[in-house]
Amino acid sequence: MSNILILNQPRVDVGLTTSTYTVPTGGAGTYRVDLQATEVPPSGLTLVVNKNASPVFTAPVITPTQSAQQFKFDIILADADVVTVVATGTAGIDDALNNVKINTSIGQGL
Numbered sequence: 001m002s003n004i005l006i007l008n009q010p011r012v013d014v015g016l017t018t019s020t021y022t023v024p025t026g027g028a029g030t031y032r033v034d035l036q037a038t039e040v041p042p043s044g045l046t047l048v049v050n051k052n053a054s055p056v057f058t059a060p061v062i063t064p065t066q067s068a069q070q071f072k073f074d075i076i077l078a079d080a081d082v083v084t085v086v087a088t089g090t091a092g093i094d095d096a097l098n099n100v101k102i103n104t105s106i107g108q109g110l
Contacts, residue, residue, distance in 0.1 A: 010105040036103040044090030
């Protein structure tokens with residue numbers, strides 16, 4: 001099950017999660033996606049942002065000495081487009097519920 005992102009409201013999730021935003025009718029335009037991830041090193045955390053199931057942004061894997069990373073980028077969306085933010089991990093430590101925290105927000109405009 002995917003968590004639902006609400007426009008202009010930051011969402012904080014713990015653990016490896018998927019969050020989804022669907023553009024409403026009349027909502028086409030430029031959107032800003034903000035991601036911040038913190039984790040317990042060493043981690044294999046990867047963040048991927050998909051637009052209609054196709055990857056549009058893949059964050060680099062956090063290095064063994066990093067504990068956080070942050071990204072902001074703009075994306076052009078049409079009515080009914082679906083944006084998903086998927087967090088996956090390749091290290092066993094990533095599976096523990098409180099070892100990964102992800103702040104996600106999506107807003108319209110620049």
